[in-house]
Amino acid sequence: MPGAEERDDAALLRDVANGAEDALAALYDRHAGWLTVRLTRRCSVPDVVDQAVQDTFLALWREAGSYRGGGDVAAYIWGIGIRRLIDAIRREGRTTRWLPWRAAEPQVVVSAEDQVLLGVEHGRLGQALAGLSPELRGAIEATVLDGLTTGEAAVLLGVAEGTVKSRCYRARQALRAALAQPQGGPGTPAPRRQAWGTP
Amino acid sequence: MTVNAGTVAVRAEGLSRRYGSVRALREVDLTLGRGITGVLGPNGAGKTTLLSVLATVGKPDAGRVRVFGLDPGDRAERVEIRRRLGYLPQELGYHRHFTVAAFLDYVAVLKEITDRRRRTEEVARVLAVTSLEHLAGKRIRTLSGGTRQRLGIAQALLGGPELLILDEPAAGLDPEQRLRLRELLSNMPGDPVIVMSTHQPDDVAAVCQRVVVLLHGQARFTGTPAELAATATGHVWTAGQRDQRAHLSWRGGDNRWRHTGDHRPAGAETVVPTVEDGYLLLSHRPSVR
Amino acid sequence: MTSPFPDSPGAPPPPAGSGHTTEDLLSRYATGAIDGLSAWSVEAHLMACARCRAALSSYVDARRLARNRSMILVRTAIPAGGRVRRLLRRCGIPDHVVSLLAATPSLRPSWILAVMGVLALVVGETALTSHGWSGHGSSGAPWAKDYLAQWTLVPYLLVAPLLALAGVAAAFMPMFDPSYQLTVAAPFSGFALLLVRTTSALSAALIPTVCAGLLLPGPRWLPAALLLPSLALCAFALAAVTIVGPIAGAVSSGVLWAMPAVLLVVTAIENRSPLEIVQWRGQAACAALLLAATVVFFLRHDRIESGPDRFGIRRMR
Numbered sequence: 001m002p003g004a005e006e007r008d009d010a011a012l013l014r015d016v017a018n019g020a021e022d023a024l025a026a027l028y029d030r031h032a033g034w035l036t037v038r039l040t041r042r043c044s045v046p047d048v049v050d051q052a053v054q055d056t057f058l059a060l061w062r063e064a065g066s067y068r069g070g071g072d073v074a075a076y077i078w079g080i081g082i083r084r085l086i087d088a089i090r091r092e093g094r095t096t097r098w099l100p101w102r103a104a105e106p107q108v109v110v111s112a113e114d115q116v117l118l119g120v121e122h123g124r125l126g127q128a129l130a131g132l133s134p135e136l137r138g139a140i141e142a143t144v145l146d147g148l149t150t151g152e153a154a155v156l157l158g159v160a161e162g163t164v165k166s167r168c169y170r171a172r173q174a175l176r177a178a179l180a181q182p183q184g185g186p187g188t189p190a191p192r193r194q195a196w197g198t199p
Numbered sequence: 200m201t202v203n204a205g206t207v208a209v210r211a212e213g214l215s216r217r218y219g220s221v222r223a224l225r226e227v228d229l230t231l232g233r234g235i236t237g238v239l240g241p242n243g244a245g246k247t248t249l250l251s252v253l254a255t256v257g258k259p260d261a262g263r264v265r266v267f268g269l270d271p272g273d274r275a276e277r278v279e280i281r282r283r284l285g286y287l288p289q290e291l292g293y294h295r296h297f298t299v300a301a302f303l304d305y306v307a308v309l310k311e312i313t314d315r316r317r318r319t320e321e322v323a324r325v326l327a328v329t330s331l332e333h334l335a336g337k338r339i340r341t342l343s344g345g346t347r348q349r350l351g352i353a354q355a356l357l358g359g360p361e362l363l364i365l366d367e368p369a370a371g372l373d374p375e376q377r378l379r380l381r382e383l384l385s386n387m388p389g390d391p392v393i394v395m396s397t398h399q400p401d402d403v404a405a406v407c408q409r410v411v412v413l414l415h416g417q418a419r420f421t422g423t424p425a426e427l428a429a430t431a432t433g434h435v436w437t438a439g440q441r442d443q444r445a446h447l448s449w450r451g452g453d454n455r456w457r458h459t460g461d462h463r464p465a466g467a468e469t470v471v472p473t474v475e476d477g478y479l480l481l482s483h484r485p486s487v488r
Numbered sequence: 489m490t491s492p493f494p495d496s497p498g499a500p501p502p503p504a505g506s507g508h509t510t511e512d513l514l515s516r517y518a519t520g521a522i523d524g525l526s527a528w529s530v531e532a533h534l535m536a537c538a539r540c541r542a543a544l545s546s547y548v549d550a551r552r553l554a555r556n557r558s559m560i561l562v563r564t565a566i567p568a569g570g571r572v573r574r575l576l577r578r579c580g581i582p583d584h585v586v587s588l589l590a591a592t593p594s595l596r597p598s599w600i601l602a603v604m605g606v607l608a609l610v611v612g613e614t615a616l617t618s619h620g621w622s623g624h625g626s627s628g629a630p631w632a633k634d635y636l637a638q639w640t641l642v643p644y645l646l647v648a649p650l651l652a653l654a655g656v657a658a659a660f661m662p663m664f665d666p667s668y669q670l671t672v673a674a675p676f677s678g679f680a681l682l683l684v685r686t687t688s689a690l691s692a693a694l695i696p697t698v699c700a701g702l703l704l705p706g707p708r709w710l711p712a713a714l715l716l717p718s719l720a721l722c723a724f725a726l727a728a729v730t731i732v733g734p735i736a737g738a739v740s741s742g743v744l745w746a747m748p749a750v751l752l753v754v755t756a757i758e759n760r761s762p763l764e765i766v767q768w769r770g771q772a773a774c775a776a777l778l779l780a781a782t783v784v785f786f787l788r789h790d791r792i793e794s795g796p797d798r799f800g801i802r803r804m805r
Contacts, residue, residue: 021336021564028557033545034534036553037518041527050556051316057560075535130525137524145528254673274790281675288673292666294591300565305591306667309674309681313584322566323558332558335565354670 009073017064024061031074032057035081042146042156043085048092052085059084082146086155093155128178132171139167207232208362208392209253214262216248216416223248224259225416231362231392235384237407237424238396239478245416246396247289247366253394254286254364266362282311285355285391289366293347295340299331302339303354310358321357328388329353330379345376352383363387365395369402381406404428404474412481419481424474431472431480436463446483514540518547585684593664594655594689603651603693607700610643618705641706645714646749648697650742652718653725655693657738659685660729679789686722694718713771720774721745723781730788 007015007023009030015023032053039049059080067076129137142153143164150168154161209231216224223245238246251257252264255271267283269276294302303322312318326332329349339347348368355363368384369377384393384406397403403410404424412420412427420427437455441448445460459476461483463469516522517530534541545553576586589595617640660682662668671681694715701711721741728737 021561024564025557025561028560029545030538030542032553032556033548034541036548037544038531038534041520046552050552053556054560054563058563061560061564072535074538074541078535126525130523134524141524141528145531256669256673278675278677281673284673286670286673288669291669294666296596297591298565298567300562301567301590302667304566304587306670306674308584308587309671309676311675313582315583318584319559319562323555323562326562327558332561335562 013060013064013067013073016060017067024057027060027077028057031077034074035077038078039081039085042082043089045092048088049085051088051091052081055084055088056081079147082148082156083152086148086152089155124179125175128175131178132174136167136171136174139164140171143168209264209266209394211253211264212262214249214252214259214264216245216252216257216259222416224252224262226262227413227416227418229253229411229418229421231394232409233390233392234408235393235395235406237403237410238394238413239398239400239403239410240396240413241398241482244413246413248416249413250364250366250394250396251288253362254284254288255280256286256288282358283361285357285360285363287351287355287363287365287368289370291351293339293350295338297339298336299339299342299350300326300335302350303357306354307357312358325353325356328356329383344371345373348372348376348380349383352380356387359389359391361389361391363391363393363395365393367396367398369397369399377402400473400475400478410474412478414482415486417486419486420477427477427481428472428474429477431459431476433469434461434463434480435459435470435472435476436467437470438464438467447479510540511543514543515547518544588681588684589688591665592659592685592688594658594685595692599655599658600692600696603655604696606647606651607696610647611700611703613643614640614704641704641710642749644701644704644710646746648701648711648714649718649721649745651697652690652693653721653738653741653745655689656686656722656725657734657741659689660726661734661738682726686726690718690722713767716771716774716778717745720778720781723778723785727781727784727788730785730791 007026009027012023012027012030016027035056036049036053039052040046043049043052056077060077067073129140132140138157139153142148142156143150146153146156148156150161150164153164157164159167207230209229211227211229214224214227214229215222227245227249229249238249240246248257252259252271253266255266255277258272264271266280269280271277271280294305297305300322303325304318307318307321312321323332326335329352331346331349331353334342334346339350342350348371352365352368355365369380372380381402384395387393395402395407407424409422410420410424410427411418420430435458437451437457439455441450441456442458442460442464444462445458447460448456448458450456457470458467459472459479461480513522513526513530517527522530534544573586576589577583593599658664665671671678697714697718698711701714702708704710721744724744725737725741728740731737732740
């Protein structure tokens with residue numbers, strides 16, 4: 001039997017479905033790090049993130065059989081992880097007073113080099129997104145990027161569901177407005193259709 | 200009440216207990232402080248009875264016991280003692296269909312750890328201390344005897360007890376496991392007061408700070424292992440041939456006979472006694488009463 | 489590390505030797521020193537790049553990772569009981585009680601199967617004999633007056649409350665709890681533990697018993713009529729335990745039920761129905777017994793706490 005390092009994620013997941021704890025441990029060693037970091041960006045309370053991470057791998061243990069092999073294992077894990085985070089926030093929210101969950105977003109300007117790397121500069125959509133306020137961007141991130149329902153996004157952002165809906169609406173309006181503006185000078189490349197951002 | 204160097208955790212005076220016509224304990228006095236105390240004696244000496252009294256599981260017919268200053272005879276204080284206690288009985292039965300982690304979870308509930316998160320943390324902690332993590336999901340019926348003993352110690356450690364009562368923890372262990380047990384006992388997290396019973400003197404010599412020798416229900420010796428060995432000074436000698444009057448003789452690898460007994464011939468070459476010698480001599484001497 | 493991020497098609501490859509820049513981005517992402525938009529792009533990239541994912545692990549405290557890891561492995565090792573546990577928890581039963589129930593002998597599949605087996609035997613035997621009776625041409629009288637047919641119900645009458653008693657006895661008799669000494673030496677209230685086990689044992693026994701009773705030919709009220717005797721027997725057993733100890737308590741309770749039934753059979757009188765045991769006078773007697781036993785039990789429940797060698801009779805000096 002190949003060592004854990006050589007088995008790919010899908011093979012590990014199959015082994016987990018067959019009840020191999022070492023496969024679960026191997027998956028944990030591979031994925032727990034980035035999952036923790038990514039969840040921390042949505043909820044800055046370490047205790048809650050720890051619970052979410054544990055619940056995620058427990059869910060993997062119980063439901064690895066339901067992974068249909070389509071799409072990336074990392075994306076599958078993220079899908080489970082973000083929902084376990086929301087459950088954990090719901091449970092915490094019942095007993096503790098509402099605290100600022102999200103890490104405050106710094107007003108850091110990305111260097112020109114990094115912009116090239118990220119391709120952000122290339123998208124008018126990117127610029128339009130950058131022009132949104134953090135709250136509207138947060139709503140878009142939760143509903144579009146993370147694929148949450150408005151109800152789930154409401155738990156994550158710590159606002160009412162109606163607020164999430166109206167923020168999404170305003171964000172879409174703002175994006176449409178920004179994209180509808182006439183093109184800049186000749187040096188500006190044509191806008192690209194990005195994968196996300198479908199209003 | 201935390202136990203520091205000077206305080207006494209357990210004080211027992213005049214403990215007596217009989218089962219029918221058998222007197223299991225006769226007026227035993229015992230004091231337990233910091234560190235590991237060994238209760239040494241053959242099978243049937245009353246070790247299990249004594250430890251079960253300390254664990255608030257058995258009741259003496261006569262005598263007085265105070266554990267952490269509390270009286271096990273009083274119901275409320277008894278429960279309080281049990282909160283601070285970890286007990287490994289001599290023949291612990293296990294729910295054999297349970298997994299290791301499930302059994303520990305069950306015992307953790309019995310120790311009043313009701314919060315599930317804390318319980319999981321405690322189980323993970325004792326599994327790590329006893330090096331049983333890789334066996335967490337195994338069913339108990341698939342474990343070997345030595346591993347089951349380790350599980351027994353693990354359950355005793357749940358909740359971080361201040362007093363650990365281990366009844367023959369080394370029974371049935373092979374030599375390597377006995378050594379690992381010594382390692383474990385020396386590195387107990389939280390530094391509890393430990394009392395363990397054994398019929399092997401070298402277990403006592405290895406890790407115990409104090410030893411009580413129990414013979415026929417009586418405490419015949421109380422002191423350090425070195426003192427127990429010292430009681431045999433002058434009673435262990437070597438000779439070229441076998442001496443019939445010695446209690447025990449054997450021929451060593453150097454072809455000389457080593458004798459332990461009460462009648463050393465004058466001029467015989469003495470040997471530094473071990474704990475075993477002290478114990479052996481004690482068991483051959485008639486009891487005071 | 490030098491390939492462009494896949495979600496920006498057409499982006500020019502970064503200048504050579506800038507592998508460290510991506511690491512720099514990752515580190516700023518990990519420490520939160522990055523604006524939201526760039527973070528999105530990093531995250532999109534993470535979904536496709538295993539190396540960057542692995543690199544992020546070094547930004548999480550190793551002890552935190554290890555602690556979560558061991559917690560996960562412990563939790564996977566405790567069988568969750570899945571649906572049953574969740575159902576019980578939703579009924580408001582606290583989680584630690586559910587853990588205790590997992591260790592109750594009378595809730596184990598083997599025990600429940602045994603109970604069902606006994607019931608199947610009883611029902612089968614009753615069905616056979618009642619068919620036999622009607623095959624021999626019964627008197628044709630209505631059921632209530634057909635005493636002969638009613639005698640076929642005796643096995644069920646005898647067995648049903650005893651099954652409930654057996655379940656409860658398993659809850660308090662030391663021989664059914666392998667780690668009995670731990671239970672005694674633990675601070676958890678022996679009384680609470682007994683109540684949890686008794687309640688669950690009763691439910692586990694009574695439900696199949698009632699169902700089996702409904703399958704029998706006979707009055708529809710029969711299973712319901714056995715509830716009170718079952719409860720009374722169990723209460724008597726618990727009360728007896730506080731006086732004479734577990735084994736004597738269980739045995740005396742069993743005898744208390746079996747004896748009248750056996751007497752009835754032995755002194756079989758043609759025009760008396762065995763169902764009288766559970767009719768009005770019988771029910772009243774059972775209710776009185778239940779009340780008295782419950783009172784005794786609650787008055788003496790502190791005896792349950794004691795050790796295995798003496799079940800509460802002698803006090804410690």
